[in-house]
Amino acid sequence: MKISVITPTYNRSSWLKATVDSIMSQEVKDQVEYIVVDNNSSDDTKEVIHECIKKYHGAPIILKYLYEGKPGINNARNTGIAQSDGDYVIFFDDDIVLEKGGLQAYIDAFKQFPQQLVFGGKIKLLRPDFSLPAWLATSGPYLRPMIVYDLDYGNANSVIQGFESMPIGLSMAIKRTAFEKYGVFRTDLGLTKKKLMPGAEYELFLRFSKEINGWVYVADGLVYHPIKKEQACKSYFRKRLFGVGRVTYRLHPFEAKKRIFGLPLYILGFIVKHGMLALKYAVSAKPMESFFHETEMFTYMGCVREHFAQKK
Known part of the structure; x- marks a missing residue:
């Protein structure tokens, strides 16, 4: 089995290195390529990735750099899909930290549930180094799960029926045959510099639901995701x-x-x-x-x- 890991990135070089390090330091048994897609960044993203490529030369996971000039996370994702060849494609955002063993947990889940198309891992909040405002919930009934992420269905892999509660785009995986049959991400949806129009993942899962209505929760595919100071407003x-x-x-x-x-x-x-x-x-x-x-x-x-x- 071959695995492709894709991280779209835009102007987050200060976060990106920790993300790359957490993924490249994973121990895996299968063939894995890791593709970082630079979505026309104006910071030193390109330099950071090329430094990482040198650092991890000869590593079991092959690190690659791609450039996509059209703005929008889904343009970057689709470029990564087109330029990769893994049987499964795992997407990690450019500001997450993947827990040790998280990548192998995804791979094990692919083998455990070969008929499933969509997978999503556990997500915990990376505690910020600043004080959160009193109105911002990080857990409980007033949590805004589209922004502050906390996904935890327990300590065992399981199939979640339907997409009412769905995997989150910052840590998810999709079987390549699903893209081949139903298409890739819509580029009129998704986050860009000028607009915050989410929903591309949900729309894609609606297409997949014609074949299989549900997804696999990967208990040990744990990532930590921050809320940034500029977002806490x-x-x-x-x-x-x-x-x-x-x-x-x-x-x-x-x-x-x-x-x-x-x-x-x-x-x-x-x-x-x-x-x-x-x-x-x-x-x-x-x-x-x-x-x-x-x-x-x-x-x-x-x-x-x-x-x-x-x-x-």
Whole structure:
């Protein structure tokens, strides 16, 4: 079995070296290539990777550098897919740290579940070196899982039915035959410098669900993922969740009997409801609860924005 590991990267050289080191230091039994795709970085990403290539020359895992000039993580991912030849493709973001044994855990899961197409590992928050604001939840019911990641289904590999709870793009793997049959990532979705429009992974998994509706949780495929200081601000969360709302409305038809200007009336009701709850908890000095409902409001506002964008 041959394995391809792909890391798309953009202007994160300060984080990237730790990611590369954590992957290249893994002990594996199968043939593995590790491809870092530089998505038109303006920092010293290229130099960092070439230094790592020299450092790990002769290592069991073969490290390669690719360049993709079109902006967007999914352009970089698709370039990596096209230029790799592994039977399975593992994607790791450029700011994660892979726990020792994590790569072999993925490979073992591929062999344990040969009929499955999608795999995702355990994710824990890499504790920041700065104080988090009071409104930012890192666990519990007010966690924003699209931004602050905490994925843990226990200590044993298991098949998770459906994609309502799905693997997270910063640590996931896909069988190559799935790409060959259903296509690669949509490039109109995903994060870029100018827009935060997630949803490419979910849209891809919807295509895969025509064949197999579920994914494999890889218990020992543990990565640590940080929240960065520039992300620990309300404006980032609002923009990101607004994008989630747009993608949700784009990918799923919203059924409704009562509409206004073609928009399901209950979406406006949700905006009012969560706005009132955000205000209620703000007055009660409960910042975490208040901001959760505020971002729920922004998610539904994204639905409204997408509705009228489609009418143009």
